[in-house]
Amino acid sequence: SQQGEEDPQALSIQEGENATMNCSYKTSINNLQWYRQNSGRGLVHLILIRSNEREKHSGRLRVTLDTSKKSSSLLITASRAADTASYFCATDIGAAGNKLTFGGGTRVLVKP
Amino acid sequence: GAGVSQSPSNKVTEKGKDVELRCDPISGHTALYWYRQSLGQGLEFLIYFQGNSAPDKSGLPSDRFSAERTGGSVSTLTIQRTQQEDSAVYLCASSPGGGLAGEQETQYFGPGTRLLVL
Known part of the structure; x- marks a missing residue:
């Protein structure tokens, strides 16, 4: 089974609204990353949050991490049509190496 | 320099044939990863190369899958006797590599190769 699972699986919002998606994982992590994927192609790294951090911001993105609940959230504020994509959380799964374990993703549709 | 490139972009093959997929990582990156993504799903880890160390093949789904990385740069993923589920x-x-054990580094993804086995 996957380490990370996103919720919801799909999200449809109007341009200008905020989009929130959540990620839960099962084992202890060192860090968690969020990626965006357009049109089923390559992923683009959005933000990395370390296990000793609780919140991080990057532009219109806000990520939180709650290690006691083994969960993270990604908030996109003031969404734009260009934010339409699939969003994945990814966690490291080993003490050595940087293999990522991805969740199933949240498909976000921002309607103009 | 340029980002991660992959070739071909698309590959259609017949069941039972072998295919080779190529990856050119970002110059200087010592770590290279292969993942597989089925339709509408998340990414599944396949194999990981770090410098001259033995690769981590723990994600390869069967012995029909293999990968090599020549000269610490270009990598080829080979699937033998392809099946429709492939x-x-x-x-x-790829990522810069060389980080402390347990430290996670940003990975830079290529555009992917879409494989269709008929």
């Missing part, structure tokens, strides 16, 4: 997008990523 149809997926195969994504390659």
